[in-house]
Amino acid sequence: MPIGLRERRIAIAFIGFCTALPVAAAAQDAPESAIVSPDPSSSDPDLRPAIADDGQTPAPTAEDNAIIDKALAVDPASYLNMPARPLRLPALAAGKGLDLSRTDRPDGSGTVVVKKPLASEWDANVGADLGYAADTPYGYDPRNPLRATRNAGGAAWASVGLPNFASIDARVDPNNEQGRIGTTFKRSLPVGDKFSVSVQSRYSVTESLGQPQPTASDIPLRIAPPSDPAAPVPRVWGNENLAKFNILPTGTTLGAGLSSTSTDPVTHNTLSAEQKIYGPLGVTTAVTDVGRVNENKSVTARFKLTW
Numbered sequence: 001m002p003i004g005l006r007e008r009r010i011a012i013a014f015i016g017f018c019t020a021l022p023v024a025a026a027a028q029d030a031p032e033s034a035i036v037s038p039d040p041s042s043s044d045p046d047l048r049p050a051i052a053d054d055g056q057t058p059a060p061t062a063e064d065n066a067i068i069d070k071a072l073a074v075d076p077a078s079y080l081n082m083p084a085r086p087l088r089l090p091a092l093a094a095g096k097g098l099d100l101s102r103t104d105r106p107d108g109s110g111t112v113v114v115k116k117p118l119a120s121e122w123d124a125n126v127g128a129d130l131g132y133a134a135d136t137p138y139g140y141d142p143r144n145p146l147r148a149t150r151n152a153g154g155a156a157w158a159s160v161g162l163p164n165f166a167s168i169d170a171r172v173d174p175n176n177e178q179g180r181i182g183t184t185f186k187r188s189l190p191v192g193d194k195f196s197v198s199v200q201s202r203y204s205v206t207e208s209l210g211q212p213q214p215t216a217s218d219i220p221l222r223i224a225p226p227s228d229p230a231a232p233v234p235r236v237w238g239n240e241n242l243a244k245f246n247i248l249p250t251g252t253t254l255g256a257g258l259s260s261t262s263t264d265p266v267t268h269n270t271l272s273a274e275q276k277i278y279g280p281l282g283v284t285t286a287v288t289d290v291g292r293v294n295e296n297k298s299v300t301a302r303f304k305l306t307w
Helices: 005-029 062-071 076-081
Strands: 099-104 110-117 125-132 154-162 166-173 178-191 195-208 236-247 252-261 264-278 281-288 296-306
Touching: none
Parallel strands: none
Antiparallel strands: 099 110, 099 296, 110 125, 125 154, 154 166, 166 178, 178 195, 195 236, 236 252, 252 264, 264 281, 281 296
């Protein structure tokens, strides 16, 4: 900001006033013989008068101009254009909070996944999968006259591993009385600046924790056919292989996978496409058993929150 002549005169007068204060105070205490009259021709700046005899302000020296320029260099208008900084809460920013994601099914039911990262050098997480049933229609249903709903259940799980390499996870489902432990090998490689490829291989074993009980039925007891006690389920081994191609600028992921279990002689294939819509909202389209009679198509929406 340019400095005008008026501002310079005010600054010089203020500096001269401040300079004259200690001199005047010393002159009051000094004897008359010790008082030295200001000499305009003196080379000592302390002996020159602050104000000339003719009432005009003396011309500032180079040193005075440097002091004035330094004092007036700050422009108050520059603070108006400074970007606003967001406020942060130290207590919330110190650690990672809960990670919630929700998946809705076409029939109205769905699953909510709660994930909590642990403070560790490893990639450790604990969480739970909470299912919820579809809303019961208000109309009369002869198959369910009492409008009873089944408990959708839930499961608890824990995972620990190395990022982008391998992990070991365990899962307990008390509703189905099952426990599962598995290991996953995963690797992601960038392809240029806009693409990446991820490959994943998973091996798991599922075992029943107790004798399975027959599930509830909506059929009235007087017409329900007799059922035999449920047979124990053997230990089930599973394998899943998945490959994904990520298009980073658009947030699109294309995937293809194969899965098989020891109790199912058929190997199932899956093609999927994931698309990030906006922020935490995403949509996933998947087709299972492509080209077979029992081909299954699904479209799910995902809303993920972190706090």
